[in-house]
Amino acid sequence: MDNPVLVEVFRGGLVESRHRGAVAVVDADGKTAFAVGDIAAPIFPRSAVKPLQALPLVESGAADRYGLIDEELALACASHSGEPAHVEGVARMLSLAGLDVSALACGSHWPSSQAAAFALAKTGTPSALHNNCSGKHAGFLCVACSLGIDHAGYWRPEHAVQLEVHAVLEDLTGVPLPPDRRAIDGCSVPTWALPLKNLALAFVKFGTGRGLPPARARAAARLLAACAQKPWYVAGTGRFCTEVMHQFGSRALVKTGAEGVFCGVLTELGLGIAVKFDDGAGRAAEAVMAALLARFLDLSDRDRAALARFVQPALRNWNGIEVGALRLTKRI
Amino acid sequence: MDNPVLVEVFRGGLVESRHRGAVAVVDADGKTAFAVGDIAAPIFPRSAVKPLQALPLVESGAADRYGLIDEELALACASHSGEPAHVEGVARMLSLAGLDVSALACGSHWPSSQAAAFALAKTGTPSALHNNCSGKHAGFLCVACSLGIDHAGYWRPEHAVQLEVHAVLEDLTGVPLPPDRRAIDGCSVPTWALPLKNLALAFVKFGTGRGLPPARARAAARLLAACAQKPWYVAGTGRFCTEVMHQFGSRALVKTGAEGVFCGVLTELGLGIAVKFDDGAGRAAEAVMAALLARFLDLSDRDRAALARFVQPALRNWNGIEVGALRLTKRI
Numbered sequence: 001m002d003n004p005v006l007v008e009v010f011r012g013g014l015v016e017s018r019h020r021g022a023v024a025v026v027d028a029d030g031k032t033a034f035a036v037g038d039i040a041a042p043i044f045p046r047s048a049v050k051p052l053q054a055l056p057l058v059e060s061g062a063a064d065r066y067g068l069i070d071e072e073l074a075l076a077c078a079s080h081s082g083e084p085a086h087v088e089g090v091a092r093m094l095s096l097a098g099l100d101v102s103a104l105a106c107g108s109h110w111p112s113s114q115a116a117a118f119a120l121a122k123t124g125t126p127s128a129l130h131n132n133c134s135g136k137h138a139g140f141l142c143v144a145c146s147l148g149i150d151h152a153g154y155w156r157p158e159h160a161v162q163l164e165v166h167a168v169l170e171d172l173t174g175v176p177l178p179p180d181r182r183a184i185d186g187c188s189v190p191t192w193a194l195p196l197k198n199l200a201l202a203f204v205k206f207g208t209g210r211g212l213p214p215a216r217a218r219a220a221a222r223l224l225a226a227c228a229q230k231p232w233y234v235a236g237t238g239r240f241c242t243e244v245m246h247q248f249g250s251r252a253l254v255k256t257g258a259e260g261v262f263c264g265v266l267t268e269l270g271l272g273i274a275v276k277f278d279d280g281a282g283r284a285a286e287a288v289m290a291a292l293l294a295r296f297l298d299l300s301d302r303d304r305a306a307l308a309r310f311v312q313p314a315l316r317n318w319n320g321i322e323v324g325a326l327r328l329t330k331r332i
Numbered sequence: 333m334d335n336p337v338l339v340e341v342f343r344g345g346l347v348e349s350r351h352r353g354a355v356a357v358v359d360a361d362g363k364t365a366f367a368v369g370d371i372a373a374p375i376f377p378r379s380a381v382k383p384l385q386a387l388p389l390v391e392s393g394a395a396d397r398y399g400l401i402d403e404e405l406a407l408a409c410a411s412h413s414g415e416p417a418h419v420e421g422v423a424r425m426l427s428l429a430g431l432d433v434s435a436l437a438c439g440s441h442w443p444s445s446q447a448a449a450f451a452l453a454k455t456g457t458p459s460a461l462h463n464n465c466s467g468k469h470a471g472f473l474c475v476a477c478s479l480g481i482d483h484a485g486y487w488r489p490e491h492a493v494q495l496e497v498h499a500v501l502e503d504l505t506g507v508p509l510p511p512d513r514r515a516i517d518g519c520s521v522p523t524w525a526l527p528l529k530n531l532a533l534a535f536v537k538f539g540t541g542r543g544l545p546p547a548r549a550r551a552a553a554r555l556l557a558a559c560a561q562k563p564w565y566v567a568g569t570g571r572f573c574t575e576v577m578h579q580f581g582s583r584a585l586v587k588t589g590a591e592g593v594f595c596g597v598l599t600e601l602g603l604g605i606a607v608k609f610d611d612g613a614g615r616a617a618e619a620v621m622a623a624l625l626a627r628f629l630d631l632s633d634r635d636r637a638a639l640a641r642f643v644q645p646a647l648r649n650w651n652g653i654e655v656g657a658l659r660l661t662k663r664i
Binding site for chain 2: 002011013014016017018019020042043105110117121180181182186191193259260277278279317318319320323324
């Protein structure tokens, strides 16, 4: 099925580029509250499901055993920018489990924060701690160590930690995830192709606890509260996920994923959201997520003004001249 | 008209993202040799037309007056990476015209070369010389100074330099470019929306001289030769445009533009090429341009092997594991 154009990129008065995508908004009963495009086709959620992948960290008792604080739980759910406090937090998580950076299997990349990258380049090169997924990986390692399992190969599909993550994803999404739905994510752990509607369902269960066993619901609530309390640790300075959660607190959890994915939950409304752009355009996914927040949440004037720059972001050139804008089509 | 999917992004065995686009390949008579999608709809060529925008630099006599060498003519056609020799070359162009960096109106940004950006960050911040368009702007300034025109506002549509660039674009493309086709490019000069087929026609005229007045044909040949001789100055270390022109010399000129545009000319075959991806995906435009080179050029085994990594680029994760690939659909 062809997904419709949801975002147009204007330059002057003409459309320069356009992005097609699909959106699923569902309630905790799995009933569709809003949908555009094909919400049954499997898509890779990538980093958008990190909050779900962090559930075993709490459920296993590892978070309690190591006394993880909100900042560290938020890092386990994060695609962080590699800023100094992100890196220090992940290092602390590892040390609490008796490990260090050498245990991380996520690989290294430069911080996405330009300031952090430039500062680091003055004295060295990035380690796996700077990888945007390092907090998730530190969480996986804490689970293995807390359970007394050999942590070697914790990223492989057949390792006990990944088997548990797989079970959590099947439980929350309500769909079986056989090996032919599996690919390898940027940080080497499995990523599982899922229909958007099931992804939205998983997020509303996560954000409300509805349909979850009590222990799983409590673990989700703890992670949600940690992200709401410490949203800077979920992304970083100036990032959309951080800004939204800073503004709305526990009313909304939003999480970006590579290749044009965005997921979220509006807790007070009991609505889960999943967005995927066919072409992988993050700029479009972010604008649509902002528009969905504006559509569904009961906003103050201040809230609405704060969201506006994300819903219809201006394109400015190197001289700061406004040369165009992203504009949503009428579908949202 | 809906353009077809030309490139699929595989992760494991599944398609994660897909890119729609259009391709025009035309001969110097304007006859279409190959086309996919809508080649009549106007698109913004952005930086892909820099070689055409550089024609006044030679035609006006400015290149001769200032004794510009091949490196500098290539910089006038370039989207360079801001590496030190790029920056030094542009500074020299300006000094030959009696100007300095303060005359540049392109704005500043960090070098796209990570190594150059990190080196610069150790001691300072970027100037307009580091802007990828600074060579084109230095060329515009040389034209103004050579003609004895006030160079202030050389980037405005109504300035004599931009009026001349506009006339060149109308001449080569064969289409009128009224003000409602104009928008502002990233570097503040006008960009004019053009049908892909006319963009391809302009490139084949540029690359073969066919259909051009003798002086314009000579100017184009000089710019083409400069890019073929000094392809590093057209882009930079490891970049596709540089690699292709290094490999094929004057047989092929290729030039990238923002938002999924690629243009080129296969001089020995007398074919002009223009590619635009609907979503602005540069990764897709580059793969298709590589595939078009492989389809039309008579290649040695070595040539074919060198192109293969651009035609079907592997996706590797942070550990270097191959997790997927871009694959062209059967249409090319």
